[in-house]
Structures are given as structure tokens and as C-alpha cells.
Amino acid sequence: MTIRTRFTLLFLAIFSILLLVFCLVIYFESENHREQEFRTRLRNESITAAAIFFNKESISPDLFKIMAQKQMTVLNEEEVRVFDKEGRLRFENTNHKFKIDSSILATVWLENELFWNEGDQQMYATVIPNNEEEFVILTSAVDKYGISRQNNLAFILASGGVGMLLLGLTLGNYLIGSFLKPIKEIIVGIDKIKESNLSSRLNEGVEKDELFQLKMQFNQMLERLENAFESQKAFVSHASHELRTPLTSITGQIQVSLLANDNPEELKTMIESVLEDVQQLNKLANNLLELTTITGNESKFKVSLINIVELIFQGRSDLLIKTPGALIMLDHEDSDGNPPEVKGIESLLMIAILNLMDNGIKYADNKTVEVSIEDKSSELAIKFENTGKGITPEDMKNIFEPFKRGSNSHKIKGHGIGLSLTNKIIELHKGKIEVKSTPGKLTSFIVTIPKNI
Known part of the structure; x- marks a missing residue:
């Protein structure tokens, strides 16, 4: 499934939920308003029925029913009944047989009025006093107009909701397509870049987004x-x-x-x-x-605790055998009685130390290299110094690049790999090499290695 499809479906789902909530709120608010309005009409009908009933002694019963029908606002299937304190039916405007539950009458007498539903009929009963007597006026009707209006509203909301969903789907798909168009352009641009034209670049545009x-x-x-x-x-x-x-x-x-x-x-x-x-x-x-x-295979090497002094002495012995007449001097004092140690890869650190001492011998005027160790709290600083031709500022820029040799190295054997290899070894140990050189004078390589890698 593409990102465009996923985003469109997500947009449609969110839009559908919001639209559904909106339609439900409108429908139920309208339903609540309809019910409250119809209850008000039932209450008014009850008051009108009571007024007619309480004046019935001055007219005949038949005329009373006619007046009741004329004076009351006729609701759909409206029925009015009057009960006295003993629960006897004193008046009704319909021939429809109806028997009220005594518990309902008891509730009406207790709470003074009561609304309830029986099927489609909405019922309302209230206690109205007349002189020294009290009567329960029971009015019921069916809100056909209100229910029809609600059904029509539900149809409008449903059909309108479906239409809005279709519109939202179309609009969302278009907008998301517009938003993803720059990404498509990036994909097309990336696809055009091959190994033969790596110099090509994507058009970054002007929008800082x-x-x-x-x-x-x-x-x-x-x-x-x-x-x-x-x-x-x-x-x-x-x-x-x-x-x-x-x-x-x-x-x-x-x-x-x-x-x-x-x-x-x-x-x-x-x-x-x-x-x-x-x-x-x-x-x-x-x-x-x-x-x-x-490069890229650091995990295959074994890390151990290394005595740097012993490592330098071992490398010194090997170099002096291969290079007769060379001199390597080590300056270090164990101030606290503990030898300088680091955690690292012994075989690789040996290569780095050998390369730095070998380079110092090659480029020194007297084949002499001075090595000093400074033991700090969390790291070791090993300095390799010699006096000779030195390194020019131009050569210093590429000193750690493979196969790059100095301008003064034409008569000295080598391939330009040693310092590059040494630098990678020190970087692998999370250390660094600092080079200081004055042409024709002193040259220093200062290696700083943390005690724990």
C-alpha cells in the first residue's frame, strides 16, 4: 500500500468520525428539542382540559365534550382523562378503553407530574387542584409531525454524510497527492543519479521547509x-x-x-x-x-588491558634490529608506582607505535626518536619527537591521506600508508593525533588515547 493510499484512508477515517459525531449531535439535539416542545404542548393541553373540566357543572355532558374538542388544540391521537383522588375516571374525551396502572397514579400524586412513553404514545399526567379537591389530568398524544421531521432530518444527514464522505475522499486524495508531489520529484531525481553521474544534485528549491x-x-x-x-x-x-x-x-x-x-x-x-x-x-x-x-570491522578485535611502556619497548627492540644505528629514547616515570595502561587492541596499537617510531627514525637527521609518556587521569598522551627536515604546511594538510607522501620523502623508502593506518587505529581507540612541526627543526606527533574505549 502506497503512502498516498494510507494517508487518504487515514484522512477519510478521521473525516468520517468527525462527520458522524457532528451528525449525531445534530440529530439528538433536534430529538431532544422535539421531545421538550411536545411535552410543553401536552402540559398546555392538560391545563386547557382542566379548565374545561372544572367548569363542566354549568353545561350538559354532551356539550362539554363538544367544547373540549373545540377549545383544545387537537394533537394526533390526543386523549384526555381526569382521575379523582380515589383513582376513579371522572372524564375522558375518547371511547378508547384505557386502564392506568395504580403505581403510575401513585407516582403522579407523589411527584405532582410525570412524563412517560407507551409505544408511540407520549403520556403526561399532572395534579391540578380545584376548590377543595385535587384531580389527575392525564393527556396523551402521538407526535407524528415531530417524528416525521426527525426521520426527514435523519435521511438528510445520512445522504449528506455520504455525499460529504465522497467529496472528502476526492478532495483528500487530491490534496495528499499535491503534498506528495515534491516527494515524487525527489524519487525521480534520485533514480536518475547513477554511479556514472554522482556529481548530480537534487534541486533544493527556495522553500525552507x-x-x-x-x-x-x-x-x-x-x-x-x-x-x-x-x-x-x-x-x-x-x-x-x-x-x-x-x-x-x-x-x-x-x-x-x-x-x-x-x-x-x-x-x-x-x-x-x-x-x-x-x-x-x-x-x-x-x-x-x-x-x-x-575499516568497519572493529567488533572482530579483542580488547585487553595493555601496558604501554612494555609495548613501546617491544617495538623499540624490533626496530633497532631492523635499523642499525638508530636510537629510540623513552622518557617516563611511574610517579604512583602503577604502569601506564589502556584498554585497547594490542596488535593494532603495536602497529601504530611501530609506524610512528619508524617514521621518526627515517626523517630524523641523526636517526634518533624521543618518546615520552604523560599519564593523565583518564587518558594517556604519548609524544614522538625527532629533529630533521620537518613537515611543510602544504604536506600537513594531507598527512593522513593514504599514498600521500611529503615533498621531502623522495629518497626515503615507503608507500604513504603508514600514517593513514596509524590514524585509523588511533581513531578506532577513540583517540586523536596532533602534529606539530617546524621545517628543519623539531617535529612532534602527540597521540592521545583514553584509558577505556
Whole structure:
């Protein structure tokens, strides 16, 4: 069922309920007015009948009946009866046999007047005194005109209600269609946007309403999606280039070795060069795999309590073996006797620390990196400092973008993935990396990690 159909049915249901309540109120108010009006007429007829009855001694009984019929406003099937204190019938203007229940008379004598219905007949009885006697005047009639008027009103309300429902259905369907027209336009506009034209945008219009906000938010989402696609394309392009470079080198060296003489020293040198290229290729593949594994797969990693000092010492030992002549100095004091610890993913934090120390060694003039730890109440701040070429403001803008390398890194091996991977790892731990650098002087990477993630 479409939204238009649901809204139309909802509108029709609400409109029907309101219309039904309106018609019922009118009908019952009219019915109440009819009944009150007819009761007033019955009361007046009773008073007129009493006046005629109390003056009947001066005229003959036959003439009395004629006068009663002439002077009283004749209602449909009107009947008048007079009862004395003992319940005896003293007068009636009809030959229709009627027997009143003694309990009703008792109620009339007690309450002075009483209205009730017997079938279509509306009955009214009241006590009227005359000299030293009291009589019950009982008047009954059928309000044929009032009932006919009520039936006619019910027919008008019913037929008018059906007509109003049909009109409401038509009008509601049209109005809801008009309200949903902009949404249809949005759907058509979205349907036209494909992967080949992600630069297309929805027309936001000039009305600053909810639909404008929806279009604006959708256009912003398209902007992010387009940027993601462009980043993905650039990532694939850079990755292909970085993979092709060592593969080309390996292929060339193997081809040269096939043409060369069987000189053991030359072959050994060739194999060592190929091995170095393979190791670089393997490192690149591992970094790419780790980068893609981290994104969107946080739940698969195991969180544990990590001693940061031990982690840094372990990474320091590995780097010093691979990089002879390097120096990594750690500055930290356990002021309260407790080692600095955080809850995190040990394997990933090791990668981040190794990358930051390795970068510091590569770009330092003396291959020296200073690492300091500041233990705060709810977080740890780990600073990696070196003295060297530094980072230019232009390079700082893209420092965490994959495959983006600084202008001073041409002679330094690398692929531009390390810092991007490190930044994602720190973000995964709800931390941040702050970079400060003065070209030709000090460069600092300050990693802040909360103790609980």
C-alpha cells in the first residue's frame, strides 16, 4: 500500500468520525428539542382540559365534550382523562378503553407530574387542584409531525454524510497527492543519479521547509558518497602504482639475470635486490590488508588491558634490529608506582607505535626518536619527537591521506600508508593525533588515547 493510499484512508477515517459525531449531535439535539416542545404542548393541553373540566357543572355532558374538542388544540391521537383522588375516571374525551396502572397514579400524586412513553404514545399526567379537591389530568398524544421531521432530518444527514464522505475522499486524495508531489520529484531525481553521474544534485528549491532539509541532507550525503568513490578510485590507482613498481623492478632484475653470466657474486647481489623488493611488496600488501581490515570491522578485535611502556619497548627492540644505528629514547616515570595502561587492541596499537617510531627514525637527521609518556587521569598522551627536515604546511594538510607522501620523502623508502593506518587505529581507540612541526627543526606527533574505549 502506497503512502498516498494510507494517508487518504487515514484522512477519510478521521473525516468520517468527525462527520458522524457532528451528525449525531445534530440529530439528538433536534430529538431532544422535539421531545421538550411536545411535552410543553401536552402540559398546555392538560391545563386547557382542566379548565374545561372544572367548569363542566354549568353545561350538559354532551356539550362539554363538544367544547373540549373545540377549545383544545387537537394533537394526533390526543386523549384526555381526569382521575379523582380515589383513582376513579371522572372524564375522558375518547371511547378508547384505557386502564392506568395504580403505581403510575401513585407516582403522579407523589411527584405532582410525570412524563412517560407507551409505544408511540407520549403520556403526561399532572395534579391540578380545584376548590377543595385535587384531580389527575392525564393527556396523551402521538407526535407524528415531530417524528416525521426527525426521520426527514435523519435521511438528510445520512445522504449528506455520504455525499460529504465522497467529496472528502476526492478532495483528500487530491490534496495528499499535491503534498506528495515534491516527494515524487525527489524519487525521480534520485533514480536518475547513477554511479556514472554522482556529481548530480537534487534541486533544493527556495522553500525552507522539511523537504528542503531532506534534499539538502541527501545532497550532502551524495557529496560524501562522491568523495568516497573518488577516494576509492584514487586508492586503487595509487595501490596499483605502488604494487607495479616493485613488480616491475623484480621482473627487470630477473630478466637481466637470465642474460647475465653465471657469476655467483652477481647472482647473489641480484637475488638480494629481488628479496628486498619482495619484502617491500609484502610489507605494502600487509599494510593494505590491515588498512582495509580496520575499516568497519572493529567488533572482530579483542580488547585487553595493555601496558604501554612494555609495548613501546617491544617495538623499540624490533626496530633497532631492523635499523642499525638508530636510537629510540623513552622518557617516563611511574610517579604512583602503577604502569601506564589502556584498554585497547594490542596488535593494532603495536602497529601504530611501530609506524610512528619508524617514521621518526627515517626523517630524523641523526636517526634518533624521543618518546615520552604523560599519564593523565583518564587518558594517556604519548609524544614522538625527532629533529630533521620537518613537515611543510602544504604536506600537513594531507598527512593522513593514504599514498600521500611529503615533498621531502623522495629518497626515503615507503608507500604513504603508514600514517593513514596509524590514524585509523588511533581513531578506532577513540583517540586523536596532533602534529606539530617546524621545517628543519623539531617535529612532534602527540597521540592521545583514553584509558577505556
